[in-house]
Amino acid sequence: MEPYLLQDEELKELVVKIPGWEINDGQIQKEFKFSNFIEAFSFMTKIALICEKYNHHPAWENVYSKVIIRLSTHDLGGLTNLDQTLALEINKVFDQ
Template identity: 80%
Template sequence: MEPYLLQDGELNELVFKIPGWEIKPTQIQREFNFSNFIEAFAFMTKVALMCEKYNHHPNWENVYAKVLIKLYTHDLGGVTNLDQTLASEINKIFDQ
């Protein structure tokens, strides 16, 4: 998948395409909350394996049962179609 920067109209549509994500001009982010550290870490492991498949990796933080994920494409300086794809895949993992 060749990444390209999303334009303003495409960024506005993300609210509907990737529910739960906060859309900013230069990144998208979402906080995920779990019952405990083990659940949070298991989620992160699944996300890490999926991201490796796309060779595109998030900026993230984990504090006990909370995981904060930020996505943007460093090379292109903003949010791309690849970030949108990862966010959608991450939502699917979370909903399982």
């Protein structure tokens, strides 16, 4: 997948296309909550494998049962179709 910067109209539609994510400081972000650390870490492991598939890696943090994921494409200086795709994939894993 060749990444390209999302244009203004695409950015407006982004939060509708990827529920629960919000645009903040040139990146998209979502907080995920789990019952415990093991569930949170298991989720992160699944996401890590997807990130490797796209060779696109998030900024994320984990504190006990909470995972915060932030996505942007630093190489292109903003939000891209790759960030959108990865966010959609992350939502699918979380919803399973």
